[in-house]
Amino acid sequence: MTTTFRRSSPSALGIDAAGIDAFVSALGSTPAVEPHSLMVLRHGAVAAEGWWAPFAPDRVHLLYSLSKSFTAAAVGIAVRAGLVDLDATVISHFPELDAEVTDERTRRMRVRHLLAMASGHRADTIDRAEATDPTNTVRGFLLLPPDEEPGSVFAYNQPCTYTLGEIVRRVSGETLLDFLRPRLFAPLGIDDFAWLRDDRGAELGYSGGFARTEAIAALGQLYLQRGVQDGERILDEDWVDQATSAQVPNPDEVNPDWSRGYGFQFWMARHGFRGDGAYGQFCVVLPEQDVVVAMTGQSTDMQAVLDAVWAHLLPAVDRPGSVDADDRLRDRLAALALPPLGGGPGDGPLGSLPAAPPSSPVSVGGDSGLEAVHLTQDVSGRWVLTLVDASGEVTVPVGEGEWLVDGSTAASGARSGDRVVVDVRFVETPHLLHVSVDLEDGTVTAAWQTQPLHDGVATLRRPD
Template sequence: MTTTFPASTPSALGIDARGVTALLDALESTPDVEPHSIVLLRHGQVAAEGWWQPYTAERVHLLYSLSKSFTAAGVGIAVRAGLIDLDATVLSYFPELDADVTDERSRRISVRHLLAMASGHREETLDRAEALDPTDTVRGFLLLPPDEEPGTVFAYNQPCTYTLAAIVRRVTGGSLVDWLRPHLLDPLGIDDLAWRLDDTGAELGFSGCYAPTSAVAKLGQLYLQGGVWDGERILDEDWVAQATSTQVANPDEGNPDWSQGYGFQFWMARHGYRGDGAYGQFCVVLPEQDVVLALTGQSLDMQAVLDAVWQHLLPAVDGSSDAAADRALEARLASLGLPALVGGSLRGTADVGPLARDGDAWRLTVDVDGGTLSVPVGQGEWTVEGPLAASGAADQDGTLRVDVRFVETPHLLHVRVDPATGAVTTAWQTQPLHDGPLTLRRPAD
């Protein structure tokens, strides 16, 4: 089943299209910000949407920590079904660990504490948990005594969410995605969602979810509607209220939109609340304005993205507009694209190292991670093949440059080839957090 939002115009939804255009300008011009997609909803209708080529509407995008909000929805659905008790201890779901976990604070960590990133640890525990037990992250986490009483301090802590996913698997008898599919994905018409698994075959929970931008918008709209979709209650109203309000204070976080409090795998913000993930994956919900904004990208400065939203989009809501501004925005959205490499033509260049002629075109073939990465290279454009897009050019000194985009993720790889020796150097624009070049793509079902 496919559920799509009705398409409208900014003016019809009470949004000044010039503010949306100004937001696009800011996203494209701000240092350390690179947009890949935008979906803007108001009153449950599409006010604006667009994808910067070579990213496209139908493709999934790695959401990194925005995955946490999908995991939390799975927990909320299980709470509604009576399978999970928010105030039950984590240990009660893993009785086989009872004898191992002796610290009293660890034994008092509840599901509620996990949801609020309030396990009592003062800092991230993932590396330490995995070092304590390389095969059972939940056990390693519970063997780390909290620094404070659970529920009293905030620390962004991946094993909290990993353990939530493990609890869902434990109480439902299947995978997290198996649980989400009939209870969340199918009702919302989310046709494509996949999750990176760890070495034990379990979803990471805290990261690794691949979904299209429309799925992000739908999750935000579900919460904006109080957990109801097409007349069907999916999440309890009380769950939504708790998830989207401060459950633990976090005033020590550095950026203003990260220090407004934390709910259930949602950040409170200066305006509304949001789920977010590394390098600029956002699900922003503005209840007062009845707005949902979904964004993907490759942005190192995530605060700058939100600053642009508050500066340009927020004042445009309930602002004046006109049909000409709507049409100008529509044309702009239809022509979005990330610039291809600029430089000398590859034509006339002999095969060199990993870069070889492929008919009238070129192909880059690089051995990485014990496998082979191969992609056609466009000149002055992005050539797309599968989950890869590439663009190439020659420098004045003859150095051959190829940029490879992994278009189901935020990531871009810069490849440089010495024309004399064929030697290759590579550098990431943004460092992948849990994958290499051969696995930066939608996981197989």
């Protein structure tokens, strides 16, 4: 990745490193929170950054719904270029559907309503849209009449974002990625961004983006700088104002940082605004403090992550720090790691496989969706795990007392008697798979720490 940001220290940027240190401790000690990366920027410079091994700064990470904020940026760029009018009706971009889409509310739906997740539907329509037309998500979506007048109610609705992506593709004649590369990614120094595509070859838009943590920070910094990068205006200031202010209320949301309203594919928050994605992908922007926080992870309690930001990191801004605290934090961040298997009570070396190693050609217990698990040993004696599901198969070398990284996976194993446990991390995604094999009776169970939302084991990686 092109290095976009100047590196500095917390105290030089007016942040007490002890507060960032306390924030890192909170992330590591909070149940249902697992951090993978962290970058804290102030005044456009990096105050602190760290990656929990086996995750690393040069690896992309699946963003899930944080992808929406990049899709919205594409719309904002198209608006600035005069290619898209926020007040144009959605149906005007799909004239081939004009005769079919007869519902009056749908026909009054505007581009700005899609951006604000205010299509008039009371709930997400992705399953119904795809069932209505399995080959054309936009057509399936527009054939579902809204429950209320567009613009009047909020509902987190994936086809809204997908349709925005399709509008950009139509007005530009390019894919979303091709549209964004010279207009957003190149100016921000982002040289690696990939997107999952549907069966039609279209980027999902609402999910499926893969990017490095620094790319997340760069997007947040662009909005913090009100659409200007290195003197070049990329997004109109009016667009930034609308995108980062509440366009539609969502008071029914339970968590306090999800109930402050929604902008243009950004959530409002108790402090500033943010883009986020499932399992703890965050781009938090704090305009009053001139701070951006970029994070990836595997966290099922995302509110707890934000609570930790407000409790520890935010109060550290404009609080006196010290060079000694900076040094301690730097050393800690450089040594971050997620613990591998091994070292627990009864754990021992993997040793040798039985003469007839277990294999599960029919079924695997647990919720993994795996069809088969095979254990082998290579010529060096290293254990190798092969996982098979509907997406294909992936072969994973297993480390002992360490994460053995191989391509887009990292695995660690340990043995207790006749039972072997292996943890497999798909290091370009949030996901961790727990596998347990009984070497005596050959039974296998496998379960996800967090369930993948799109993919199987063979496709949990950056798409080509």
